[in-house]
């Protein structure tokens with residue numbers, strides 16, 4: 001029996017990044033030790049044993065949700081928490097393999113703190129975070145360069161931008177990595193940050209777009225559509 005720690009499984013439309021607008025089933029793992037100060041999913045941090053679900057239950061729930069509409073969904077996004085934490089990896093691999101055998105397309109959300117080769121190889125798309133200064137967490141540029149070299153053909157890099165310092169850090173990281181690996185086609189996506197209590201960061205969004213235009217447009221600026229539509233505190237949407 002394989003037990004996975006799961007925060008929630010739900011059906012919704014992707015609200016951010018280059019897959020924006022794609023309906024899918026989300027499997028959100030419970031447990032993350034990374035500690036971003038601006039995390040909007042702190043309820044996923046505890047490795048809470050009461051959140052254990054058997055693999056078969058997880059796959060059954062995904063199937064049920066995928067078949068709720070007139071025509072089944074074929075996309076699954078695995079997120080967290082941190083689905084790549086070593087404690088999760090055996091369950092994660094079993095889940096990916098089962099879902100792939102059923103014909104699902106798998107998006108894996110990676111926090112940018114580690115590359116798990118077997119999980120990355122088995123997934124169809126990987127979203128890899130570059131942690132900006134406002135997160136209080138640092139992403140290794142060596143790791144990022146390795147991700148781009150080995151998996152850049154099926155991924156994106158996402159960075160949350162709260163201010164000019166965040167934009168500058170993302171710009172400098174991209175520049176340094178380009179020196180190492182050469183021009184790379186992988187999209188770098190900037191997500192303008194929400195501050196606590198903020199409804200819609202229009203001014204920050206405009207500022208990030210302006211910075212990107214001024215600095216030669218190395219990025220795509222894509223906001224969090226689900227927060228505009230359902231509110232900043234809404235979950236599972």
Ligand code: SF4
Pocket residue numbers: 032033034035036038039040041042044080081082111
């Ligand atoms: S990696 Fe994700 S879940 Fe973990 S602290 Fe950072 S934003 Fe929150």
